Amino acid sequence: MNTDRITLIGLCLALVLASGGAPLVAAQSQNQVIGEPNVDVYLPNKQVTPGEETTLQLFLSNDGELTRDGPAEYTDRVTTARGTVVELDARNSPIEIETGAIPVGTVPTGTTGPLDVTLTIPEGTPPGTYEVPVSLSYSYTRIVTYGGENVEFSEASFEGDQTITVRVVDEPRFEVVDTQSTTQIGDRGEVTMTLANVGTEPARDARVSIASSSDELSFGTESNSADSYVGAWQPGETKQVTYALSATEDAIQREYSLTTTVDYTDTDGVRQTSSELVAGVTPLDEQSFSLSSLNSTLRVGQEGRISGTVTNEGPSTVYEPALSVAGGSQNLDFIETEYALSTLEAGETREFSFEVDVSDAASTGRQQFSFDVNYQNEQGDDRTSSTLRRAVDVAEQRDRFVIEPVESTLERGGSDTVRLRVTNNGAERLTDVSVKTYFNDPLDSSDDEAFVPALDPGESTEIQVAASAGGDALTKQYPVSVDVQYTMPDGDTELSNTHTVAVGVVEPENDGGGLPLPMIVGAVVVVGVGAVIWRRQRD
Numbered sequence: 001m002n003t004d005r006i007t008l009i010g011l012c013l014a015l016v017l018a019s020g021g022a023p024l025v026a027a028q029s030q031n032q033v034i035g036e037p038n039v040d041v042y043l044p045n046k047q048v049t050p051g052e053e054t055t056l057q058l059f060l061s062n063d064g065e066l067t068r069d070g071p072a073e074y075t076d077r078v079t080t081a082r083g084t085v086v087e088l089d090a091r092n093s094p095i096e097i098e099t100g101a102i103p104v105g106t107v108p109t110g111t112t113g114p115l116d117v118t119l120t121i122p123e124g125t126p127p128g129t130y131e132v133p134v135s136l137s138y139s140y141t142r143i144v145t146y147g148g149e150n151v152e153f154s155e156a157s158f159e160g161d162q163t164i165t166v167r168v169v170d171e172p173r174f175e176v177v178d179t180q181s182t183t184q185i186g187d188r189g190e191v192t193m194t195l196a197n198v199g200t201e202p203a204r205d206a207r208v209s210i211a212s213s214s215d216e217l218s219f220g221t222e223s224n225s226a227d228s229y230v231g232a233w234q235p236g237e238t239k240q241v242t243y244a245l246s247a248t249e250d251a252i253q254r255e256y257s258l259t260t261t262v263d264y265t266d267t268d269g270v271r272q273t274s275s276e277l278v279a280g281v282t283p284l285d286e287q288s289f290s291l292s293s294l295n296s297t298l299r300v301g302q303e304g305r306i307s308g309t310v311t312n313e314g315p316s317t318v319y320e321p322a323l324s325v326a327g328g329s330q331n332l333d334f335i336e337t338e339y340a341l342s343t344l345e346a347g348e349t350r351e352f353s354f355e356v357d358v359s360d361a362a363s364t365g366r367q368q369f370s371f372d373v374n375y376q377n378e379q380g381d382d383r384t385s386s387t388l389r390r391a392v393d394v395a396e397q398r399d400r401f402v403i404e405p406v407e408s409t410l411e412r413g414g415s416d417t418v419r420l421r422v423t424n425n426g427a428e429r430l431t432d433v434s435v436k437t438y439f440n441d442p443l444d445s446s447d448d449e450a451f452v453p454a455l456d457p458g459e460s461t462e463i464q465v466a467a468s469a470g471g472d473a474l475t476k477q478y479p480v481s482v483d484v485q486y487t488m489p490d491g492d493t494e495l496s497n498t499h500t501v502a503v504g505v506v507e508p509e510n511d512g513g514g515l516p517l518p519m520i521v522g523a524v525v526v527v528g529v530g531a532v533i534w535r536r537q538r539d
Helices: 003-029 072-079 517-538
Strands: 031-036 039-042 052-062 065-068 081-088 102-107 110-121 128-147 150-168 174-181 188-197 203-212 217-219 225-233 238-247 256-265 271-273 277-281 288-296 303-314 319-327 332-334 338-340 349-358 365-376 382-384 388-394 401-407 409-411 415-424 430-438 443-447 449-455 460-469 477-487 493-495 499-506
Touching: 031 072, 039 081, 039 128, 039 150, 052 081, 052 102, 065 072, 072 128, 102 110, 174 256, 174 277, 188 203, 188 256, 188 277, 203 217, 203 238, 225 238, 288 388, 303 319, 303 365, 319 349, 338 349, 401 477, 401 499, 409 415, 409 460, 415 430, 415 449, 415 477, 430 460, 449 460
Parallel strands: 409 499
Antiparallel strands: 031 065, 031 128, 039 052, 052 110, 081 102, 081 128, 128 150, 174 188, 188 238, 203 225, 203 256, 217 238, 256 271, 256 277, 288 303, 303 349, 319 338, 319 365, 332 349, 365 382, 365 388, 401 415, 415 460, 430 449, 430 477, 443 460, 477 493, 477 499
């Protein structure tokens, strides 16, 4: 090889090195990672039913695309979506979106979620599949250029739309139509709930469960829940379920919430549970009664009455009611402490009366008494009302009769009629009044009794008895005892206290020297008869 040829080859190599060596070194000192996120929106559970508001869960899946690989820290960067925002738009479908834009933030490769989205499916929405647009936006790093100490990032952004599908299905759907309760505060009653299948499919083997979150309401034997089997349930059909419901005495008259669900078998034979249905129930007022027109004829030493009117203030009808009484002092003895009443509807009244024997040791003035109404509620449970306390007067002692002389003078050795005035001094009508007088020597009576059919309170009548005074009687006042037997309004026969009236003995009118009137009349008769005989003999 000659020297010129060698020189030419050397020049060529130099040119090659001068032209190709610099780019090779630059490529080795500056590298790039190129990629982008690839985010898709998924809705795993797509089924909704008409007439409800439901929450569905969205998921984001990012499988990231790499055009040029490199270190993990740079590949993660170019495949990660940042500042991600998701928003659903259902303006072209009957479905209403209740959730606005959802700021998700960073979405690395893999799955992100769930993201809760609330939808309302209006009543009457036809079954079928509906497409719901989803707008998706985020920023990301497109290229990472690195080499030596310098790293450069090339940023980009994405805005695009995707579509998810929501399926409105044919299925049973339930709602509460009405709720009624007979439960009163402090008592046990019933709650009846009417529900309707407003869905498009029948249900089989349906069971309605009810629950209360309040300690003041309970079902059955003090449970916070109960259920009732209702069987097959066709679309448009209503069912009534009734549960025993109790309200404590601490309950107040307000609306308490009851939560209801329906378990059923669908047309595919799958056991399903409806969404929760919430209804309100308000316990009725506590059963109450009132007393009015309270009247007392109580008097020391006599039998009297406490009477009045009891009213069922409601809110419910009570059965087999009886009013009981207690109280007063030990010197007041009730003949009966319970007065039976007939069935009382709300607002109805009944009169009552208690007989009381007031002893002589009783005190006058106001006495406190307690009244209770014992009854049965609509379930046949025995109940007792709140105690009603009332005070009545006990009057001072006095005789039931006032007996006064009207004509009570007898002549010594003569006989006459004694007239007495008898007055009913009590507060009740008395019947079969028999007045008996007792005369002691030197007074006597051939007819010492008188009968009066009836005497109203305050009424007076006069009676007469035949009486005589002996010839040896002194001219003065003599005591005559009188007692009265009578019948009370309840049919009891009683005897009054003994009364004493004064009967006076006076001198006969002829004690001044003249002959007694009977002797004068006799003499006149004798003289007259003698004159008639003499005259006939003469003729």
